Amino acid sequence: MTNRVVITGQGAFCALGGTADAVVNAMLNGTCAIGQMDFPDVGRLSVQIGAQIKGYDANALFTRSEQALYDPFTQYALIAAKEAMAQSGLTLNDALALQTGVVLGSAGGGLQTQDQNYKTVYEDGKNRVHPFVVPRLMMNAASSHVSMAHGAKGPCFTVSTACASSNHAMGQAFQMVRSGGAQVMITGGSDSMLCFGGIKAWEGLRVLSPDGCRPFCETRNGMVQGEGAAVFVFEELEHAKARGATILAEVAGFSMTADAADIVVPSAEGAARAMAASVVDAGLNADQIGYVNAHGTATAVNDKTEVAALRTAFGSAAEGMAISSTKSMHGHIMGGTGAVELLSCIAAVKDGVLAPTVNLHSKDPACDLDVVANTARENPVEAAISNAFAFGGLNAVITLKRFS
């Protein structure tokens, strides 16, 4: 069985804004949400910038007993899922509930919960932690709470593949709807690792930038972390049409590959195979891809490897693709980043507006493709791909098509 899969709802919550529309508008305005971070012990970090969600009041959205069970990565996923489900207009009756699942990505899960509670027992010397530490920190907490909030009783799990987590998750959701394993999948990803332990661990790798995220720029000197979530409703086309749903875009293809090479250094070959196969899976030709949301971390190695991979995968057709890394604005949201970045691909195919790569002062000659620099561009796009390349050499690429 090969069903067509469409997106009927989107929701987001990150430093760029509290709704999908707010995040997309901020991207199109070239807003950079990266700044000085604020949390306990931040002064002991050598890298203190990130795209942190500021002014967030959990009390306004969640009860005391809910907060006791929800790590921030779960809270963000719930906020985004609520928006996506509301936009889709779906209500899950008994029959549809059994045909609706949840697959979310996360790299860190309840890392803030672990960080705080290790501090409690090791640093503060206490012999007791809150009783809900385990259900709060587990990687599947966000997926499970989303399933409970919406009554989705079908396949439900969490995918954890570092920076590719949400692309792998959305790929699973896509394949499940396409193959008939589910009618509806609530999918995306979330992460919230902006705390002392979360950043301290990254500092050790020496790949964080101390002063900004500048993908494809000659002056780039590393990645910058962000936090947040984005969640989508993937739905079988005939089901969506039958109920008159508004369709945002079609999920047309997906591919995943492994470099089988190095635990941190990306390979152009593995990335190229994933990109090319995702477009083939979508039944498209390379010259139909008008926009690429790049992985674009702004590390020295990633960006030039990604551009080389685009040329390997698509040859001269790569010259006709507009490319941007929205991480320059929302930071690297780790297991949630592919989901937040899919928003820009939806905007590209639906509205023909291409989010920029900000902070681009002078393009690195090794990144010589059509990078959408600093300001958004209007250009109709038939199809777009979204890249995610994780530590561990795991590549996951989603292809979206304008719905018609």
Next chain:
Amino acid sequence: MAVHDKIKEILAEQALLTPEDVADTASLQDLGIDSLGVVEVIFAIEEEFSISVPFNANDPEASNFDISSVHAISAAVSQLIAQQSG
């Protein structure tokens, strides 16, 4: 001298060599230490001498910490110890 010997010990351990086999003029590449190995070496140096080494793997040349040879590393570490002591 103590700094230099200790640097050689750290590099030798990373490269699976004996300290005697670590020549002053050798580069990290000569010793077979890759980019991840460099990051481990810098961590070991920071721990050993209680200093903070300014090193960004994205742009080693701009890090103001010369890792071009064993001798250069020793000199850079000695300078950091002087700057950061007290």
